[in-house]
Amino acid sequence: MKKVSIMVMSLVVVAGLCGSLPAADTLEMVRERGVLVAGVKDSTAGFGFVDEKNRQIVGYDVDFVASIANKLGVKLALKPVTSASRMAQLIEGNIDIIAATMTATPERAKQIDFSLTYFFTGQKFIVRKGTARNLPDLDGKRIGTAKGSTSEQNAARALPKATIISYDDYPQALLALQQGKVFAVTTDESILATLLGNAPNKNQFEIPDIQISDEPYGLGMRKGDKNFADFVNKTLLEMEKSGEARKIFDKWFGPQAATTLKRGNFKITEGNRIVQK
Amino acid sequence: MLKYNFDWSVVTSGKYFEWLASGLGITIKLSLVSIFFAFLLGLLVAVMRMSDVRPIRWIAFGYLEFFRNTPLLVQIFFWYFGSYKILPEVINNWMNTLNFEFSAAVIALTIYTSAFIAEDIRSGIRSIPREQMEAAQSSGFSYLQSMQHIILPQAVRLTIPPLINQFLNLNKNSSLAMTIGVAELTYQARQVESYTFKGFEAFTAATLVYVMLSFVITGLLTLYSKKFRNPMKAL
Numbered sequence: 001m002k003k004v005s006i007m008v009m010s011l012v013v014v015a016g017l018c019g020s021l022p023a024a025d026t027l028e029m030v031r032e033r034g035v036l037v038a039g040v041k042d043s044t045a046g047f048g049f050v051d052e053k054n055r056q057i058v059g060y061d062v063d064f065v066a067s068i069a070n071k072l073g074v075k076l077a078l079k080p081v082t083s084a085s086r087m088a089q090l091i092e093g094n095i096d097i098i099a100a101t102m103t104a105t106p107e108r109a110k111q112i113d114f115s116l117t118y119f120f121t122g123q124k125f126i127v128r129k130g131t132a133r134n135l136p137d138l139d140g141k142r143i144g145t146a147k148g149s150t151s152e153q154n155a156a157r158a159l160p161k162a163t164i165i166s167y168d169d170y171p172q173a174l175l176a177l178q179q180g181k182v183f184a185v186t187t188d189e190s191i192l193a194t195l196l197g198n199a200p201n202k203n204q205f206e207i208p209d210i211q212i213s214d215e216p217y218g219l220g221m222r223k224g225d226k227n228f229a230d231f232v233n234k235t236l237l238e239m240e241k242s243g244e245a246r247k248i249f250d251k252w253f254g255p256q257a258a259t260t261l262k263r264g265n266f267k268i269t270e271g272n273r274i275v276q277k
Numbered sequence: 278m279l280k281y282n283f284d285w286s287v288v289t290s291g292k293y294f295e296w297l298a299s300g301l302g303i304t305i306k307l308s309l310v311s312i313f314f315a316f317l318l319g320l321l322v323a324v325m326r327m328s329d330v331r332p333i334r335w336i337a338f339g340y341l342e343f344f345r346n347t348p349l350l351v352q353i354f355f356w357y358f359g360s361y362k363i364l365p366e367v368i369n370n371w372m373n374t375l376n377f378e379f380s381a382a383v384i385a386l387t388i389y390t391s392a393f394i395a396e397d398i399r400s401g402i403r404s405i406p407r408e409q410m411e412a413a414q415s416s417g418f419s420y421l422q423s424m425q426h427i428i429l430p431q432a433v434r435l436t437i438p439p440l441i442n443q444f445l446n447l448n449k450n451s452s453l454a455m456t457i458g459v460a461e462l463t464y465q466a467r468q469v470e471s472y473t474f475k476g477f478e479a480f481t482a483a484t485l486v487y488v489m490l491s492f493v494i495t496g497l498l499t500l501y502s503k504k505f506r507n508p509m510k511a512l
Contacts, residue, residue: 148467148471180373
């Protein structure tokens with residue numbers, strides 16, 4: 001009896017260990033589970049935010065993963081993440097894919113894999129109207145941003161004498177700007193535009209034409225997950241060809257939307273991909 | 278976890294080590310400044326709480342109940358973001374020229390901890406026999422003079438151990454200041470994590486430092502109990 005119970009115990013332990021390691025093949029696992037868990041932002045207007053009317057998280061990022069879940073034939077579950085937590089959540093297996101305004105960089109590509117670029121923007125600043133016209137105007141000042149973002153590092157590099165203050169999330173950084181605690185808020189132009197668009201006193205602020213980096217967004221997936229990555233990229237290319245990608249862009253950033261951005265010549269193509277150096 | 282490449286050199290040398298070191302400096306500064314003012318404020322509120330004048334007692338009572346029962350994080354956000362709406366324009370503009378993040382954190386930590394210290398001091402005072410106060414006043418001291426020369430010196434000696442405890446709490450609570458951008462130890466640990474992706478090393482380093490700080494603080498307690506033992510009672 002003792003030998004049996006030891007064997008049962010060891011089987012349970014081994015099974016438990018297997019269960020805690022994320023499966024190498026996400027595609028299989030998601031199909032089996034019937035649900036795709038996507039990490040999204042929940043207070044970034046335009047990309048991932050709560051719709052006041054139906055209290056669901058909606059946005060550009062949400063629509064993209066919804067399409068992918070659709071093609072997979074599974075349900076979509078959304079998990080709110082922050083810039084600081086999204087990569088950890090993916091690597092630990094709490095989410096299957098990151099769709100949270102995440103810039104693809106070669107350093108990040110060492111830890112996770114990125115899909116083809118599905119959105120393209122650049123890092124800019126919000127300042128009080130007329131207070132800054134070019135980059136030197138911002139040096140030596142206090143700049144607010146969000147923890148864990150590429151904006152933090154890019155700003156520190158571009159403005160060595162400035163004080164970078166990282167808050168938990170962008171709405172707080174904007175609040176600090178409105179209260180005069182920081183001189184400017186910096187992050188991707190897309191996020192800035194939507195942040196400002198919802199602000200009550202937006203006429204006092206502007207986004208001057210000062211850009212310090214390119215920000216190509218990619219969907220984040222675990223490293224080495226080839227089947228899933230190929231599937232996601234294939235779906236993205238199909239979405240571009242069928243015009244669905246363009247439709248989603250127009251829905252959130254087109255002429256009728258609250259904030260307008262220019263899509264320009266951007267297209268989701270095979271060449272638009274960031275890999276590790 | 279098994280696929281993780283540990284790299285301890287990230288936190289033991291180079292610029293990331295300097296970040297963590299500067300974070301430690303800010304944490305120590307935060308804790309020392311806050312505990313100092315928290316003690317003074319707590320002393321004041323404790324004496325007010327025991328006053329014979331009713332309105333003074335009520336103000337102290339309200340202060341204690343409010344600041345002990347509100348989460349510290351909420352208090353930090355109030356002083357940093359919320360106070361802006363209440364204070365006049367002139368003060369707001371002046372505060373924006375200083376490093377308001379640090380000051381707001383100190384204010385929040387001080388007031389929060391002072392409420393707990395006041396209660397500790399009050400129980401210290403109450404454990405001094407009533408006869409002491411009666412004897413003092415019948416010798417010609419006023420209420421305040423009795424407090425200052427007779428009661429409080431004895432009470433404070435009794436209160437040192439709980440005070441050290443509050444100091445420990447304060448030191449750990451100081452990490453909440455990172456939410457308003459104070460570059461203390463926890464903030465810097467997260468910074469290192471976001472630049473290097475070596476989260477485990479960064480947070481282990483921060484944890485060890487906090488534990489070390491706690492040892493130093495409790496070491497003070499051991500020092501106190503060895504040197505200042507009350508000659509009247511065995512402590």
